[in-house]
Amino acid sequence: MMEVSVKLLILVFSLVINVLSSPIDFFWAGDAYNYTELVSLGLPEGVHVDNAFKSSVRFKGLPPIIPYPLNTQKTLKTGEIPQYVIDYSPVVHLYSEEKYLPYDIKEYVKNFHAEFEDGTKLLNGKTLNINDLSKLSNIFENPIFLTSNSDFDNDPDWITGVENKPNIYNGKLEHSPAILIVVDKGNGWVDAFWFYFYSFNLGPFVMGVGPFGNHVGDWEHSLVRFYNGKPYIVWMSAHGGGNAYFYDHMEKLESDINRPVLFSARGTHANYASVGQHAHDLPYSILSDFTDRGLLWDPSKNYLAYTAEFNPIKGINVTYANGSIPNRERDEYGDWLNFRGYWGNKQLPGSDKRQVWSPFGWKYINGPAGPLNKNLDRVSPCQRAKWWNFWGGCNVRVYVKMGNGIESEGNNGCGNFFKKVKPFYLKKILELITYGGGLCWILDLIYG
Numbered sequence: 253m254m255e256v257s258v259k260l261l262i263l264v265f266s267l268v269i270n271v272l273s274s275p276i277d278f279f280w281a282g283d284a285y286n287y288t289e290l291v292s293l294g295l296p297e298g299v300h301v302d303n304a305f306k307s308s309v310r311f312k313g314l315p316p317i318i319p320y321p322l323n324t325q326k327t328l329k330t331g332e333i334p335q336y337v338i339d340y341s342p343v344v345h346l347y348s349e350e351k352y353l354p355y356d357i358k359e360y361v362k363n364f365h366a367e368f369e370d371g372t373k374l375l376n377g378k379t380l381n382i383n384d385l386s387k388l389s390n391i392f393e394n395p396i397f398l399t400s401n402s403d404f405d406n407d408p409d410w411i412t413g414v415e416n417k418p419n420i421y422n423g424k425l426e427h428s429p430a431i432l433i434v435v436d437k438g439n440g441w442v443d444a445f446w447f448y449f450y451s452f453n454l455g456p457f458v459m460g461v462g463p464f465g466n467h468v469g470d471w472e473h474s475l476v477r478f479y480n481g482k483p484y485i486v487w488m489s490a491h492g493g494g495n496a497y498f499y500d501h502m503e504k505l506e507s508d509i510n511r512p513v514l515f516s517a518r519g520t521h522a523n524y525a526s527v528g529q530h531a532h533d534l535p536y537s538i539l540s541d542f543t544d545r546g547l548l549w550d551p552s553k554n555y556l557a558y559t560a561e562f563n564p565i566k567g568i569n570v571t572y573a574n575g576s577i578p579n580r581e582r583d584e585y586g587d588w589l590n591f592r593g594y595w596g597n598k599q600l601p602g603s604d605k606r607q608v609w610s611p612f613g614w615k616y617i618n619g620p621a622g623p624l625n626k627n628l629d630r631v632s633p634c635q636r637a638k639w640w641n642f643w644g645g646c647n648v649r650v651y652v653k654m655g656n657g658i659e660s661e662g663n664n665g666c667g668n669f670f671k672k673v674k675p676f677y678l679k680k681i682l683e684l685i686t687y688g689g690g691l692c693w694i695l696d697l698i699y700g
C-alpha cells in the first residue's frame with residue numbers, strides 16, 4: 253500500500269519537474285542537436301528530451317552529438333576500431349560467488365532451436381549454430397525466441413558457464429569473447445559499446461520470496477563516450493535503466509589508470525560503479541543488487557568487434573571490424589548481430605511446473621533482445637528512461653554512488669541520511685515525511 257502511494261508521489265514530482273523544465277530542455281536540447289538535419293530527415297521526434305536540470309548531451313565548447321552523422325561529419329572509417337577505444341575500455345569485477353558466468357554466444361546457441369511465440373518451429377526445429385542466426389534476421393512478422401532443447405532449469409554447464417572464470421593474472425576470459433560495437437556520432441564524438449553476455453539471469457529475492465524475473469540469456473552493456481579520443485562519459489546498464497558518470501570521476505584500475513572499473517551484480521549482472529548493495533527501484537531498497545570485488549574480467553583481452561552505422565531510412569548497417577583475433581568475426585561468428593529476436597526462452601506458461609507466481613512477478617520471464625535493440629543511436633548516454641522518469645532525463649553523475657550495506661566502501665547519498673536514526677519507527681517516520689527518500693532522490697538529481 254505504502255509503496256503505491258510513494259510511487260504516486262514520485263509520479264507527481266516527475267510531472268511537476270517535467271512541466272517546469274520543458275522550456276529549459278528545449279533550449280538545451282536545441283543546442284545539442286542539429287534540428288535542420290533531423291527535420292530534413294523527417295525525424296523531429298528523434299530528438300530525446302534531456303535531463304531536467306543538467307544537460308547530458310551538451311558540453312561547453314564542444315560540438316553537438318549527431319545520431320545520424322553524414323560521412324563528412326565522421327572521424328572513423330567503416331570497420332575501424334580506434335586504439336583509444338581499447339585503451340580506455342572498462343574492466344568488470346564479477347561477483348565473488350557468481351554462479352552464472354559469462355558465456356560464448358557461439359557455444360550458447362548450440363543448445364537452442366528457434367520458435368515463434370506460438371511455438372511454431374523455424375528452420376524445421378534444427379539445432380542452431382551461430383551462422384543460422386542470419387537466416388532468422390529477415391523475419392519480422394512475428395517475434396522469434398531462441399528456445400532451449402533441454403531443460404535449462406537444472407543448471408547445465410552451458411547455463412552456469414562454470415568454466416568461464418577470468419584468468420586471475422590477466423583477467424582474460426579464454427572461452428567467452430565480449431562484444432564491442434563502435435558507433436561514430438559525428439563531430440569527433442565516438443561511442444564504444446561493450447556488450448557482456450551471460451547465459452542466465454538469476455532474478456532477485458524480495459523478503460525471502462523469489463527469485464523472480466529469471467530469464468535464459470542475459471545481455472548487459474556499457475558505453476564509453478569519447479570526444480576526439482578522450483573519454484567523457486561512461487554509462488552502464490542495470491535492469492533496463494542504468495547509471496551514467498563522468499569518466500574522470502570513476503574508479504580506475506590500479507595497474508592501468510586509464511581504465512574505468514565496473515561491478516557486475518550477483519545473478520542479475522546489472523552494472524554499477526561501486527561495491528555494496530544497490531537499490532534498483534525507487535525509493536525503497538526492496539529490490540537490491542549486490543556487487544563486490546570478485547574476479548576481474550578484462551574484456552579487451554578477448555572480444556569481437558563491429559562498427560555500426562545508423563540511417564533513419566536504410567536502418568542499421570553493421571560491419572565486421574577486427575577484435576582481439578583478426579577476422580574471427582567474419583570467419584567464425586558471421587552475421588549474428590542482425591538477428592532481432594529474443595536470446596532465450598519465452599516466459600514459461602503458468603501451467604509449467606517450473607513457473608512460479610509471486611506478488612512481485614513471475615519466476616521466469618522472456619529472454620532479452622540482442623545488442624542492436626539497445627538504442628545504439630542514442631544521443632543521451634542513457635539507453636532509456638525508467639517509468640517514473642517522464643522527461644526522459646539522463647543524469648550524468650559527478651559523484652560515484654556508493655552501495656549500501658556491510659560491503660559498502662563509502663557513503664555519500666542523501667538516501668542514507670536517516671540510516672543511523674534510532675528507533676526504527678522514528679526513522680521510518682522521517683523517511684515517510686521526506687517521501688521515502690524521494691526528496692533526497694531529487695536533491696541527488698540536481699547535485700549528484
Ligand SMILES: *[C@@H]1O[C@H](CO)[C@@H](O)[C@H](O)[C@H]1NC(C)=O
Pocket residue numbers: 286287288289
Ligand atoms: C545542420 O545540418 C545541415 C544539413 O546537413 C547543415 O547545412 C548545417 O550546417 C548543420 N548545422 C550545424 C550547426 O552543424
Ligand SMILES: *[C@@H]1O[C@H](CO)[C@@H](O)[C@H](O)[C@H]1NC(C)=O
Pocket residue numbers: 330566569570571
Ligand atoms: C553498409 O556499409 C557498407 C560498407 O561501407 C556499404 O558498402 C553498404 O552499402 C552499406 N549498406 C547500407 C544498407 O547502408
Ligand SMILES: *[C@@H]1O[C@H](CO)[C@@H](O)[C@H](O)[C@H]1NC(C)=O
Pocket residue numbers: 331572573574578579
Ligand atoms: C583484419 O585484420 C586482417 C589481418 O591483419 C586484415 O586483412 C583485415 O583487412 C582486417 N579487417 C578489418 C575489417 O579491418
